[in-house]
Amino acid sequence: MKRETFGSRLGFILVSAGCAIGIGNVWKFPWMAGANGGGVFVLFYLLFLVIMGVPVLTMELAVGRASRKSAVLAYKALEPKKSKWHIHGWFCIIGCCLLMMYYTTVSGWMLDYFYKFATGAFVGVPNDAINDVFSSMLGDPVEMSIFMVIIVVAGFLVCSFGLQKGLERISKWMMLALLTLIVILAVNSILLEGGSEGLKFYLLPDLERAAEVGLGNVITAAMNQSFFTLSLGIAAMEIFGSYMSRNNTLPGEAIRICALDTFVALMSGLIIFPACFAFGVQPDAGPSLIFQTLPRVFVNMVGGRIWGALFFLFMMFASFTTVLAVFENIISSSIDTFGWSRKKTTIICCIFILIASMPCVLGYNVWYFSLPLPNAPAGGQILDIEDFLVSNLLLPLGSLVYLLFCVSKWGWGYDKYRAEANSGEGIKLPDSILLKRYLQFVLPVLILVILIQGLV
Secondary structure: OOOOOOOOHHHHHHHHHHHHOOHHHHHHHHHHHHHOOOHHHHHHHHHHHHHHHHHHHHHHHHHHHHHOOOHHHHHHHHOOOOOOOOHHHHHHHHHHHHHHHHHHHHHHHHHHHHHHHHOOOOOOOOHHHHHHHHHHHHOOHHHHHHHHHHHHHHHHHHHOOOHHHHHHHHHHHHHHHHHHHHHHHHHHHHOOOOHHHHHHHHHOOOHHHHHHHOHHHHHHHHHHHHHHOOOOOOOOOHHHHOOOOOOEOHHHHHHHHHHHHHHHHHHHHHHHHHHHHHOOOOOOOOOHHHHHHHHHHHHOOOOHHHHHHHHHHHHHHHHHHHHHHHHHHHHHHHHHHHOOOHHHHHHHHHHHHHHHHHHHHHOOOOOOOOOOOOOOOOOOOHHHHHHHHHHHHHHHHHHHHHHHHHHOOOOOOHHHHHHHHOOOEOOOOOOOHHHHHHHHHHHHHHHHHHHHHHHO
């Protein structure tokens, strides 16, 4: 069976950026910036994105493009004989499935809140009752199930049409709509009376404010966020490398993907911080920022029903483009591994994800229990356990495996990786011994720091 390819370079960049652009950008980035002093955090985030995110992204794309296959078979095509690198490919598939077991639920929350604002459910709701809307949603398994099922069925329906006619076509329009919405929302927030203080907090580096949090904490938080924002380590990006043309170099494409990803993250802050300061709301409210703090802002804003609906439509687009991209990875891996048709694969995978997503939905109500976990803000529900395994274990460990595979003589090898990355026109990796040693010895240590930090 001939390998599908993207219809255009723009399609590849928008679909790949859509995979990277998700809840981590538009939800986690603003509250992480707020909790870590604003401007100083943003500067370190940009630094680590360049020195960590871009190199590992080029490696995933290189493995995909050189092999023209999905996770498991990509390793098998490139690994030395009798080596076992392909075992990690199975963990990539498990990671993608585990990610979708809770990401579909959170994407459903975005759709639910868009529906609530669009239909006027928040009109006239007093400030002290807005938190109850979120609690009520979490406590209702039927409501959460309905919106989760809509997301899953819609996602697999799009992917059933194939790469160009399904994923690429829909993702391009959703990404263009997302970028338009984010500019409109940011301009509205910046023009709010009192919003300028939010801009200062967000964009002006303040070492005193960073010192209050602890500069070391700010740096490690920025390192974590810059790394996780690209969804590296579970072959979510590798699959798009397998669909790429060889016309352009991978460092150049990786920089474009990171630039789009960063643009959305930074613009999300321009929406949230001026609005928070304009209405006297704390910008470091943590994960509750999106579903409890911001609805309070919209309810008190002129035209708040419209702005709230547009904001959650933007959030839904951001999360749904990631859902589409990871679904495509799961489908492609199944087609490659089991030889099924796309139609058969789509139906089987859709049923599996629907069933596998139910524990997350029920974990907030019927199956609620508490299990303290590091970095699990909600106290240990099923979503937190699934997110902990993906974010703190599979992503950093998987990225370390991809890195070592590409730079060590026991894997694919640095020279072969560099030749693949530099194939085509555009920015190339220099023939530098310093770069080679950085990728072989320094970057693995940085990723190991993230891995250990996430597990303790």
